[in-house]
Amino acid sequence: MAGKHEHTHGHDHDHDHDHGHSHGHGHDHDHQHGHSHGHDNDHGHGHSHAAHDHDHDHGHAHPHPHPHAHTAREFQPDEKIHSYYQILGLALKELLLEKKIFTSQELRKAIEARDTITPALGAKIVARAWTDTAFKARLLRDANAACKELGIDVGPTHLVAVENTDTVHNVVVCTLCSCYPRAVLGLPPSWYKSREYRARIVSEPRSVLKEFGTVLPEYMEVRVHDSTADMRYLVLPARPKGTEGMSEDALAALVNRDSMIGVSLADSSAKS
């Protein structure tokens, strides 16, 4: 069960979640560190499917054998399995609400605010760096300050931008859990949090990159960043050739999420 796999070091220390709120969406089953389901209070009365894998992205139901027939009017609860840490998170959330540390409305707003962050924010930073070399220099020196110039407040995150060049390709992982530059990319994809990615990208990065369709020449240095501590890494992908003269907005459209994690390159097909 995915909810447990982040806990290889045994603590519920939520160092990547600045707000500590729970999250109420179906695609968050695989969240680590005691994230709970903020909106749905259906636990405790659903039937569970013990072998069901909840580690998918978007809460879509996929076919699996049902042990019993449903009648037309039977209430169909969401299928959820709560891990030990998810139950702990739910209990904590309920206590915080009961003690009026924050309100349900504040919690809802915090979740909504987090969900507004998408990789488009990171792409905006990248496109500016591609078109303004002075900005790029500032970004590489102090990413938090550079983001502020663009009106992006990364909060308590310590953001570090690493630049892909003709000779160096950067790729990011957190082998200990799933640290990710959420402040500029939003929620990480589920594969980023998988044990397979975390173990393999650090030990056989070129094989993993190849599986993502990214084949790099031998002469390049593949540089893996294991974000084991307080810093969060944003890859500044190389600007594709043939994009000279494109507007910043058009360039931003070439910057895909995976290129800012480092498993892919920015799209070279120019859109306008």
Next chain:
Amino acid sequence: MNVIFQPGQRVRVRDDYPPGHIRTPFYIRGKVGHVTRVFGEFENPERLGMGLPGMPKKTLYEVRFRQADVWPNYNGPVHDTVDVDIYQHWLEKA
């Protein structure tokens, strides 16, 4: 700020396996690399992880390792690297 290693300096990660919330990955313990950046001082996660105050703060470094030095059977070129963020008390002179 308590900084005892400088960029360029060779360092060895302590080959030590204490219990608790340790943010130095197993695969890098005992390995030798070089400091590439000094990030500053941060609260000690080993204390925070126990629910204790994170003081005194620990200096955090970015340390670069050659993959060939980390993985005996590394299947890429010798210039491939891995950067790991490591707190000062996990590093020693190499």
